[in-house]
Amino acid sequence: MSSIGRRGDLSAGFAAVASGKAIVLVLATATIVLSILAAAPLGPSLQAAFGGTLSGDHVLRNDPTFAPTDVIDFLREKAPAVSGVSAAAKWAALLILLQQILVAGGIVSVLGRQERIAAADFLAGVRRNAWHNVKCFLLFLLFAGVSIGLWIAVARAVSRKAFENSPPAAAPAFAWRIASILGVLFLYAIFSLLHDFARAARRSDTRVGAWRAYGRARRTLSGRWWRAFGLFLFWLLAGGALLLAGVALEWAAPAVSAVAIFLQILLQIAVLTIRPVVRVAAWGSYLSLYDGALPLPPPAPAVPPPLAPPAPSLALEDRPLI
Numbered sequence: 001m002s003s004i005g006r007r008g009d010l011s012a013g014f015a016a017v018a019s020g021k022a023i024v025l026v027l028a029t030a031t032i033v034l035s036i037l038a039a040a041p042l043g044p045s046l047q048a049a050f051g052g053t054l055s056g057d058h059v060l061r062n063d064p065t066f067a068p069t070d071v072i073d074f075l076r077e078k079a080p081a082v083s084g085v086s087a088a089a090k091w092a093a094l095l096i097l098l099q100q101i102l103v104a105g106g107i108v109s110v111l112g113r114q115e116r117i118a119a120a121d122f123l124a125g126v127r128r129n130a131w132h133n134v135k136c137f138l139l140f141l142l143f144a145g146v147s148i149g150l151w152i153a154v155a156r157a158v159s160r161k162a163f164e165n166s167p168p169a170a171a172p173a174f175a176w177r178i179a180s181i182l183g184v185l186f187l188y189a190i191f192s193l194l195h196d197f198a199r200a201a202r203r204s205d206t207r208v209g210a211w212r213a214y215g216r217a218r219r220t221l222s223g224r225w226w227r228a229f230g231l232f233l234f235w236l237l238a239g240g241a242l243l244l245a246g247v248a249l250e251w252a253a254p255a256v257s258a259v260a261i262f263l264q265i266l267l268q269i270a271v272l273t274i275r276p277v278v279r280v281a282a283w284g285s286y287l288s289l290y291d292g293a294l295p296l297p298p299p300a301p302a303v304p305p306p307l308a309p310p311a312p313s314l315a316l317e318d319r320p321l322i
Contacts, residue, residue, distance in 0.1 A: 009231055009285045009292075012112065016284020017277055020111050023103070023122070027276035030099050032269060038085060038092035045081040049074045062254045100279070101137050105129025107280070108203045112287050129202045135210035136198045144191035148184055155180035189232050196283075197221060197228075200290045220293045231285045239278035246271035 017024065050056030055070040075082055109125025110117045159180070163173040197217035201208050208216065221228055250268055255261045 009227065009288045010234065012288035013231075013235065013281035013283075013285035016111055016287075017281050020107075020117065020280050020284070022117060022119075023107060023111065024273070024276050024280050027100070027103060027279065028273040031096055031276060032272050034092040034095055035272060038088040041088060042078075042081055042085045045074075045078045049078060060255045062252065101133050102126055102130050104133050104199050104283075105202065107283050108200050108287070111280070111283055112291070125202075128206060129199070132202060132208075132210055132213070133199055136195055136213065139198075139210055139214060140191055140195040143194075144188060147187050147191065151183050151187055152180070155183065189229060193221060193228050193232060193286075194218065196286050197290060200287060203287065203290065204294060220290060224289060224293065227289060228286075231282070231289065235278055235282040235285065239274060242274050242278070243271065246274055 050059055050070075055066075055074070058066040058070050061067075103126060105128065106122040106125040108129065110122050115121075155176070159173070159176055163170065163176065166173045194214060194217045197220055198210065198213035201213035201216045201220075205216075246267070250264060250271060253260070253264055253267065255264045
C-alpha cells in the first residue's frame with residue numbers, strides 16, 4: 001500500500017506536495033520558462049513606452065488614477081506587439097499542456113509511494129506512460145467536447161424558447177443561466193475525474209490501454225463519486241482563491257525601488273507556481289482515493305508449524321536387557 005493511501009484523501013494531497021517537491025519544481029520551472037519566452041517579445045515595447053517616462057513612474061508607483069489609463073493606452077498604441085505576444089502565449093500554453101500530459105505518467109508512477117522518489121523512476125514512468133496519456137487526453141477531448149457541446153446547445157435552445165419575451169435581468173432567465181454554467185462545470189468535473197483516474201490506472205497495471213483504463217476508472221469511481229466531486233471542488237476552489245489572491249497582491253504592490261521590484265518578481269514567480277502546487281496536491285488526493293479502491297491482497301497462507309522429528313528407533317543391541 002502507498003503511503004498516501006493510509007491517510008485521508010485531503011491530507012494525502014497536502015502530503016503529496018511535501019513529498020513531491022521535485023515534481024512541483026519541474027512543473028513550475030517549465031511554466032516559468034515558457035511564460036518568459038512568450039512575454040519576451042514585449043520587452044522593447046515596454047521599454048519604449050515606460051522606460052524613464054512619466055507613464056512608467058505611474059505604473060511603478062501603482063497610481064490608482066493614472067496607472068490603469070497608461071496601461072490601456074499602451075495596449076492600444078502597441079497593439080501589434082501585444083498581438084504577437086498573445087499568439088506566442090497560445091503556443092506556450094499548448095507546450096505547457098503537453099508537458100503536463102507527459103509528466104502525469106511520472107506522477108502516477110512515483111507519487112505517494114513508500115519509497116523515496118527517484119529521478120530515474122519518474123523519467124521511466126513518463127516514458128512508459130506517454131502514449132497512454134496522450135490517448136487518454138484525446139478521449140477526454142472527445143467525450144467532454146461532445147457532452148458539453150450538446151448541453152450548451154440544449155441550454156441555449158431552452159433559453160430562447162422559454163425566455164424569449166423575458167427581459168435579460170429577469171430572475172428566471174438569470175437562474176437558468178446559472179444552472180447552465182453549473183451544468184457545464186458538472187460535466188467537466190465528471191470527465192476530468194474519469195480522465196485522471198484513467199491515467200491513474202497505469203499505477204497498478206502498466207499495460208492497460210486507454211479505452212480499458214476509462215472503463216476501470218468508471219468502476220473505481222462507482223460508489224465514490226461524491227468523494228471525488230468533493231476533492232475536485234476543494235482543489236478547484238482552493239487553487240482559484242490562491243491564484244486570485246496572488247494576482248491581486250501582485251497587482252496592488254508598488255515597485256518604487258530595486259528591492260520592491262525584486263520582491264515583485266518573486267511574487268510573480270510565486271503566482272506561477274500556484275497551479276503546479278495545486279495540481280500535485282490534487283493528484284495526491286486522487287491517488288489516495290484510487291489506492292483505497294484497490295482490492296486488498298489475499299492474506300498469506302498459514303504455514304503449519306514444523307513437525308517434530310520422530311524419535312529414533314533403538315536397535316536390539318541398544319535396548320537395555322532386564
